[in-house]
Amino acid sequence: MERESMEFDVLVVGAGPAGLSSAIRLKQLNSELNVCVVEKGSEVGAHILSGAVFETRALDELLPDWKDLGAPLKTAVSGDEIYMLKANGQTKFNNAFVPKTMHNDGNYIISLGNLCRWLAEQAEGLGVEIYPGFAAAEIIHEQGIVKGVITGDMGLDHNGEPKDGHMLGMELRAGYTLFAEGCRGHLGKQLIEQFGLDKDKSPQHYGLGIKEVWQAPEGKHQPGLVIHTAGYPLAEHDATGGGFLYHGDDGQLLVGLITDLNYKNPHLSPFEEFQRFKTHPQIRQYLEGGERIAYGARAIAKGGFNSLPDMHFPGGLLIGCDAGTLNFAKIKGSHTAMKSGMLAADVVAESLAGNAAGGLDLTQITSHFKASWLYDELYRSRNFGPALHKFGTMGGGAFNYIEQNWFGGKLPLTLQDETYDHEAMTLAADATPISYPKPDGKVSFDRLSSVFVSNTSHEEDQPCHLRLTDKAIPVAVNLAQFAEPAQRYCPAGVYEIVGEESSEPKLQINFANCVHCKTCDIKDPSQNITWVVPEGGNGPNYPNM
Known part of the structure; x- marks a missing residue:
């Protein structure tokens, strides 16, 4: 069978804040451009998860009349509180002694x-074509130039053989392709490696953010x-990281914990640490008596300025x-992602305009970036x-x-962290085992009940989207040396050692539970796991994360 093919001036992979901002900006600059956005989630927003305290700087530039247009920014920040928690108490910091990057005056929850x-509504109103449920699975390369993507096949069984209703993925071709897949995008990862975009850069560093949405108890x-x-x-x-609790719209509480993925102890479980966090009296007082209504998890890129790859390669750009581009000093990445998408749109529009005169050069993104407030903010x-x-x-x-x-x-110095997160893990024999309390079902919960409220759904008879380079490593190396930490760092119970008491233990991958956080792709000490996209539309379905 021959794949169907569609042609666009610009193709955007990912309908997050970076991708949508680039699409809107492109149509603002040239309404005649044929711009397409593909999104792997079942709908726009289905795979989006963030805290989120939002800074409007980029939105003010992109759509200055956003208030009149009905943007869903309703709850302005009314107060900032920062605590150093201990098991038996807490100390509240005076805001005068908090880094000013963490002040939130003028921001919104x-x-x-x-x-x-x-x-997405604004983009479609400008004529952008948006296709949710289409997962970009492969990159189209021709003579060393990226020419678009191929979407994943639908209707393959677990062996990769066609089932009834099988449909080949489509070739989506474009003059320029912008990759806005979010943290640890699986195609972005390939592009960084193929084109050496991270040469002479510090390693990227990551955190795992786990979040719940609660309906607050009355009076809290x-x-x-x-x-x-x-x-x-x-x-x-x-280990390092931090917690948050935001009082958002409609009586809802947004609570979460970010665990830096450079932690050392293989017995540590970010999920269980989040459950413990919620039981601290300073946090529990707001949750007890309320109702948990949503759960999710997502890795965040927190290496910042020192870890930024080159954004350009032949035929396209990496954005968001x-x-x-997340600014970890602010614990914010949405406004920076949006600005990176807008800068990319400016460069692509210029390149398209100059094409007739022979000027086709995306390296201009470097000068645009360096002249922007985004560069200044990340540098500082x-x-x-x-x-x-x-x-x-x-x-x-x-x-x-x-x-x-x-x-x-x-300050006239730049600190570096040259150790990859997965390299930080120590051997299990050299680490202290951690015993976690059972969940109480009121404030703390188990993994499976949490995955249930993430609305995660996968077609179970499809190829596993969590690929092992060597199937022997999980037992021969990871279990033997690190007590197979995938059982603990995964916040969705995807990885499980079965038959551990027997002579032939094996790793079982419950991929249907996967919430697409990408932690396994990052933290596996053997770098043996590669996350790829499942069928389009599969995964979590977050209503309001």
């Missing part, structure tokens, strides 16, 4: 998924209140979290993550306070 749904909701925490529970295991925050990694929560926090508040992010 939002559902990023709902913002993306609204951005304070619209606009932003709470951030450090310390407990992660500090007890020499595919390029790692370049030391934030490395400082925390080198000096710990307290020492790194003090360094960041001095650099951000006294020197405006321009």
